Amino acid sequence: MNSKNLIIPRKLSGFMELLPSKQIIFDNYLEKIKQVFLNNSFLPLDTPILEYSDVLLAKSGGEVDKEVYRFKKGDNDLCMRYDLTVPLARFVSMEKDNLIFPFKRFQIGKVFRGEKPQKGRFRELYQCDADIVGFDDLPIPADAECIKLIIDIFNAINIQDILIQISNRNILFGYCEDLGYSDIISEILIILDKVGKIGKENAILSLEDLSVKHEDALKLINLTEKKGNFENILNEIKNISNNETFKLGVAQLEELNTYLNAYKLDKTKYILDLSIIRGHNYYTGTVFETIMISHPEFGAICAGGRYDNLTGYFSQQKMPGVGISVGITRLFDLLDKNNLLPPIKPSLNKIEIIPLGETIKDCLILEAYLKANNILCQTNYSNKSFKSKMKDANKSQVPYIIIVGENEVASELYPLKNMTTGEQIILSKEDIVKKINNN
Amino acid sequence: MNSKNLIIPRKLSGFMELLPSKQIIFDNYLEKIKQVFLNNSFLPLDTPILEYSDVLLAKSGGEVDKEVYRFKKGDNDLCMRYDLTVPLARFVSMEKDNLIFPFKRFQIGKVFRGEKPQKGRFRELYQCDADIVGFDDLPIPADAECIKLIIDIFNAINIQDILIQISNRNILFGYCEDLGYSDIISEILIILDKVGKIGKENAILSLEDLSVKHEDALKLINLTEKKGNFENILNEIKNISNNETFKLGVAQLEELNTYLNAYKLDKTKYILDLSIIRGHNYYTGTVFETIMISHPEFGAICAGGRYDNLTGYFSQQKMPGVGISVGITRLFDLLDKNNLLPPIKPSLNKIEIIPLGETIKDCLILEAYLKANNILCQTNYSNKSFKSKMKDANKSQVPYIIIVGENEVASELYPLKNMTTGEQIILSKEDIVKKINNN
Numbered sequence: 001m002n003s004k005n006l007i008i009p010r011k012l013s014g015f016m017e018l019l020p021s022k023q024i025i026f027d028n029y030l031e032k033i034k035q036v037f038l039n040n041s042f043l044p045l046d047t048p049i050l051e052y053s054d055v056l057l058a059k060s061g062g063e064v065d066k067e068v069y070r071f072k073k074g075d076n077d078l079c080m081r082y083d084l085t086v087p088l089a090r091f092v093s094m095e096k097d098n099l100i101f102p103f104k105r106f107q108i109g110k111v112f113r114g115e116k117p118q119k120g121r122f123r124e125l126y127q128c129d130a131d132i133v134g135f136d137d138l139p140i141p142a143d144a145e146c147i148k149l150i151i152d153i154f155n156a157i158n159i160q161d162i163l164i165q166i167s168n169r170n171i172l173f174g175y176c177e178d179l180g181y182s183d184i185i186s187e188i189l190i191i192l193d194k195v196g197k198i199g200k201e202n203a204i205l206s207l208e209d210l211s212v213k214h215e216d217a218l219k220l221i222n223l224t225e226k227k228g229n230f231e232n233i234l235n236e237i238k239n240i241s242n243n244e245t246f247k248l249g250v251a252q253l254e255e256l257n258t259y260l261n262a263y264k265l266d267k268t269k270y271i272l273d274l275s276i277i278r279g280h281n282y283y284t285g286t287v288f289e290t291i292m293i294s295h296p297e298f299g300a301i302c303a304g305g306r307y308d309n310l311t312g313y314f315s316q317q318k319m320p321g322v323g324i325s326v327g328i329t330r331l332f333d334l335l336d337k338n339n340l341l342p343p344i345k346p347s348l349n350k351i352e353i354i355p356l357g358e359t360i361k362d363c364l365i366l367e368a369y370l371k372a373n374n375i376l377c378q379t380n381y382s383n384k385s386f387k388s389k390m391k392d393a394n395k396s397q398v399p400y401i402i403i404v405g406e407n408e409v410a411s412e413l414y415p416l417k418n419m420t421t422g423e424q425i426i427l428s429k430e431d432i433v434k435k436i437n438n439n
Numbered sequence: 440m441n442s443k444n445l446i447i448p449r450k451l452s453g454f455m456e457l458l459p460s461k462q463i464i465f466d467n468y469l470e471k472i473k474q475v476f477l478n479n480s481f482l483p484l485d486t487p488i489l490e491y492s493d494v495l496l497a498k499s500g501g502e503v504d505k506e507v508y509r510f511k512k513g514d515n516d517l518c519m520r521y522d523l524t525v526p527l528a529r530f531v532s533m534e535k536d537n538l539i540f541p542f543k544r545f546q547i548g549k550v551f552r553g554e555k556p557q558k559g560r561f562r563e564l565y566q567c568d569a570d571i572v573g574f575d576d577l578p579i580p581a582d583a584e585c586i587k588l589i590i591d592i593f594n595a596i597n598i599q600d601i602l603i604q605i606s607n608r609n610i611l612f613g614y615c616e617d618l619g620y621s622d623i624i625s626e627i628l629i630i631l632d633k634v635g636k637i638g639k640e641n642a643i644l645s646l647e648d649l650s651v652k653h654e655d656a657l658k659l660i661n662l663t664e665k666k667g668n669f670e671n672i673l674n675e676i677k678n679i680s681n682n683e684t685f686k687l688g689v690a691q692l693e694e695l696n697t698y699l700n701a702y703k704l705d706k707t708k709y710i711l712d713l714s715i716i717r718g719h720n721y722y723t724g725t726v727f728e729t730i731m732i733s734h735p736e737f738g739a740i741c742a743g744g745r746y747d748n749l750t751g752y753f754s755q756q757k758m759p760g761v762g763i764s765v766g767i768t769r770l771f772d773l774l775d776k777n778n779l780l781p782p783i784k785p786s787l788n789k790i791e792i793i794p795l796g797e798t799i800k801d802c803l804i805l806e807a808y809l810k811a812n813n814i815l816c817q818t819n820y821s822n823k824s825f826k827s828k829m830k831d832a833n834k835s836q837v838p839y840i841i842i843v844g845e846n847e848v849a850s851e852l853y854p855l856k857n858m859t860t861g862e863q864i865i866l867s868k869e870d871i872v873k874k875i876n877n878n
Contacts, residue, residue: 009528010533026485046456046457046466071511110488122490144803223506313446314447330444368587374478376478
């Protein structure tokens with residue numbers, strides 16, 4: 001092909017693509033999270049990446065959202081999914097007669113957001129979601145299951161310094177009602193959610209702009225500053241309001257705490273924190289965010305909560321749910337940039353077999369034997385020079401090499417060379433297996 | 440929400456979406472195939488689902504292919520990937536300085552084809568691909584690795600009655616040259632590839648339409664009918680032509696056979712079959728298709744071959760490759776429709792814990808203990824009636840249940856009921872663990 005006709009190979013920005021040495025670690029995270037979901041009796045689901053636009057955008061009344069990849073194909077108006085929650089809602093609405101409720105499902109998959117690429121933002125990202133969906137109602141133990149799941153996940157991927165900050169939106173809903181602001185609750189919550197970013201004083205000014213009295217603004221902010229263990233904080237606040245919604249929030253948190261205790265979860269890993277609000281309007285009860293204590297600047301590395309009506313756009317059947325989501329692409333990227341990933345290895349092989357002379361066939365015989373004995377290995381059968389092959393073995397950081405020349409073929413004894421120490425021992429293939437598998 | 444505003448929940452046709460009970464089996468296939476790739480030292484790669492259209496359609500000179508999902512977003516002309524090979528070519532072209540060659544990568548992921556849905560065709564489908572890419576050249580042991588991979592994969596997913604039909608396109612290329620048809624080789628191969636479908640007589644007529652002589656048409660068809668073990672067939676045909684390309688094909692097949700023997704692969708699972716041509720023009724040497732002997736109507740359940748120049752559209756650096764692809768979505772669908780899937784279980788749980796009275800907290804304590812001892816279990820904490828919970832346990836086919844009432848909480852002894860035999864024994868939680876884990 002003429003070089004003038006070459007297409008410059010390039011990848012879209014905002015799409016993570018790892019070299020295999022890092023992909024191994026990423027896949028390992030996914031695998032461990034999947035195993036946690038399965039061990040907690042969540043069932044797998046794999047919905048399509050493409051959906052009808054009116055279905056996926058039901059919430060926004062089918063309005064085009066700039067962040068969504070939407071296009072026409074033939075007569076169909078299609079969208080790439082931007083989360084895993086709407087597809088879940090669609091699925092349980094369609095399949096409710098074939099499911100046992102509470103329905104516990106997980107899904108690990110890519111979602112797509114066509115937003116402008118910025119630092120740390122991805123247009124294609126993996127989400128690891130687990131949700132529990134009830135039929136008519138869903139008791140509070142489901143919320144406790146979600147908290148357990150988060151603790152299990154970060155244990156599994158060896159991120160130990162986490163803190164799950166838990167709240168319940170009914171507390172603030174009720175308190176706002178109590179103070180006489182029923183009609184501007186959403187607006188108040190949006191401001192309270194931003195106190196950390198904009199500062200207390202600006203938050204007060206913003207609340208006053210909404211016609212919240214100065215003293216009420218102080219009360220609200222004061223309430224969101226409460227955090228600590230469940231018993232202490234609940235005792236502190238339980239009598240500040242007699243509003244029914246407020247009392248419901250307190251009761252739900254008390255019940256949740258009972259189940260968290262029953263699960264004997266590590267109490268250093270979760271607190272009640274009334275500053276947690278979650279932007280999304282669909283959360284109606286428990287809400288939570290997880291941070292890394294050593295890296296609060298990462299923000300929420302896992303979040304979720306309870307929504308009373310998952311399927312409201314699709315069905316008159318009420319199906320409340322509670323769920324968690326780990327944005328693993330973003331988290332992986334943050335860990336990587338902060339050198340917090342486990343050590344990277346360019347190869348998983350234990351042994352590289354290097355032919356010297358015309359011994360490729362014999363190398364493959366040895367390779368097949370070692371593989372049959374569960375030793376990861378490969379033969380470097382390329383046409384490169386012997387020197388280049390040694391270089392490649394070094395580059396791949398393989399722990400052992402075996403050079404197979406005519407003598408080795410004749411004697412069936414092989415020099416197993418430790419690439420770290422340089423030590424070399426002559427072994428039969430049976431003894432190689434013993435040595436490697438006992439290491 | 441008013442029912443008038445409800446959106447009818449529906450899924451696009453041609454997109455497979457399984458109930459969790461089947462998804463478990465599908466995931467299990469993917470997991471086993473992935474493990475085979477890893478055990479054979481293939482490294483993971485996960486390229487984006489979206490690519491620049493000119494990159495993805497480089498082959499066709501950027502022409503719009505009806506089968507491709509293509510759209511604009513802002514200034515970008517985008518395509519959803521329709522295979523995993525072009526993204527691999529793009530990746531190795533971009534990253535060649537960061538890879539060790541031969542580069543062995545696998546990728547398991549969804550690809551998208553916007554074609555009209557037909558029976559057994561999917562618009563979103565998983566492919567499990569493994570390829571070996573060389574730098575400048577790539578010796579024949581790579582082809583043998585691919586055949587080994589296929590045998591390992593179908594062993595792993597317990598499909599034993601496979602036959603890998605192997606050929607080498609240089610045989611027919613050379614023979615056509617020899618007969619004087621150098622300028623219409625592609626056209627001839629297209630017809631020879633269809634003999635099975637259109638029948639021998641029609642194939643001869645079609646070849647004659649291309650101005651192939653009747654006797655040559657017979658010779659060509661006669662050659663493609665050769666199949667059997669490598670030694671026999673190669674002996675039969677090796678002297679029928681002195682053409683260099685033909686001789687190259689024979690030599691490559693002989694060398695391949697040497698390595699297949701070195702790997703000690705099960706000889707009932709592969710044959711040399713000169714009827715295998717593969718439609719794609721980019722194959723240049725070894726080609727193979729895998730069929731299920733008991734279900735030849737499934738067609739090729741795994742196929743692949745060697746291409747001399749993977750990256751020709753992106754780079755002047757020659758990078759030959761050889762690879763395999765399993766269309767697992769289609770295969771799963773065929774197995775399902777023919778009742779060839781392993782038994783389906785609606786739940787993975789070993790035990791369902793059912794509270795009787797106000798014992799949910801105590802059930803969760805028991806659940807946490809059992810889970811900590813690696814027993815998959817869950818508490819049915821729903822607000823359903825006790826009778827409904829028993830029904831759900833039956834429906835989920837869980838092997839054991841434990842009903843926890845106040846007596847059980849007080850005594851810390853629990854009735855473990857075998858749901859198949861109806862037998863019930865009273866055990867401490869420690870003894871439950873022993874009994875379940877010893878089963």
